[in-house]
Amino acid sequence: MNPNAAKDLIVRNAFLCAAAVVITSCGTATFSKTGSDAQIESLRNFELAFIDEFAVPGKRFNAAAFDTKLNQGNAKFQQAISDEKFTARRPVLVDLKGQFDADAAHLRSKASRGKVTPALASEMKKDVNKIYDHALGR
Amino acid sequence: MPSAGKTKRKKSSRKRSELDSALDQVTDESVAASMKEFQDLLAQAKGDTSELIRQNAQELEERLVLLKQKKIDKEDFNFFVENQKRDLRVFVDSQPAQSQERAEKLTLHILEIAATKIVPVLIMMI
Numbered sequence: 177m178n179p180n181a182a183k184d185l186i187v188r189n190a191f192l193c194a195a196a197v198v199i200t201s202c203g204t205a206t207f208s209k210t211g212s213d214a215q216i217e218s219l220r221n222f223e224l225a226f227i228d229e230f231a232v233p234g235k236r237f238n239a240a241a242f243d244t245k246l247n248q249g250n251a252k253f254q255q256a257i258s259d260e261k262f263t264a265r266r267p268v269l270v271d272l273k274g275q276f277d278a279d280a281a282h283l284r285s286k287a288s289r290g291k292v293t294p295a296l297a298s299e300m301k302k303d304v305n306k307i308y309d310h311a312l313g314r
Numbered sequence: 315m316p317s318a319g320k321t322k323r324k325k326s327s328r329k330r331s332e333l334d335s336a337l338d339q340v341t342d343e344s345v346a347a348s349m350k351e352f353q354d355l356l357a358q359a360k361g362d363t364s365e366l367i368r369q370n371a372q373e374l375e376e377r378l379v380l381l382k383q384k385k386i387d388k389e390d391f392n393f394f395v396e397n398q399k400r401d402l403r404v405f406v407d408s409q410p411a412q413s414q415e416r417a418e419k420l421t422l423h424i425l426e427i428a429a430t431k432i433v434p435v436l437i438m439m440i
Binding site for chain 1: 369373377380385386387389390393394396397398400401404
């Protein structure tokens with residue numbers, strides 16, 4: 177093999193390797209992003225269900241059930257934050273946790289005094305959906 | 315003090331919302347300037363090119379109406395304002411330097427006026 181042909185072969189192989197690395201990393205990133213989005217959707221569903229369960233006008237406040245659900249939520253958010261592969265997404269998850277904390281505190285305050293209204297529940301869910309949509313870049 | 319008397323302010327050509335109608339009942343000169351500033355900013359925000367600014371203005375107006383109708387109380391309103399502020403700070407900070415002042419005026423500033431000047435008046439009208 178002449179030296180030029182050998183050089184071309186090396187350059188071509190190096191290019192193919194670089195392309196393969198780029199394509200593979202893009203595929204992994206897309207796959208991880210999909211997983212990260214699914215995690216955020218799961219947190220959204222949990223929070224909406226939490227509001228549905230406790231923001232019910234006229235329902236007697238069950239502090240033990242509320243605390244159990246709140247602890248489940250806290251654990252779910254902490255797990256999501258520590259499992260997040262995209263470091264840039266972690267602050268977003270921390271913000272979502274902040275929203276969950278604020279929702280839980282307001283809900284406890286209102287539900288324990290029997291001051292939940294249908295409008296409060298629907299507006300809370302509206303805010304949750306909005307903040308999660310923004311977190312997902314929608 | 316606000317009263318539910320006859321409207322003194324000049325009517326603009328834009329369509330009157332339920333909130334406008336309520337605020338137009340305020341005849342007290344000491345709060346009229348704040349009402350006027352709020353209504354002007356809200357109208358600007360509702361017609362802005364940014365969807366987020368329009369959405370924020372729409373939500374704010376709806377929640378003021380809910381408060382007026384006693385479907386939510388002041389605690390709920392303040393809670394929603396804090397939610398909106400949290401969501402909007404990122405948006406304002408991400409705007410180009412020359413647009414930040416306007417974005418802040420049409421989002422965070424409106425929320426502040428609503429919470430500190432408009433809500434007390436609406437509550438007195440209930």
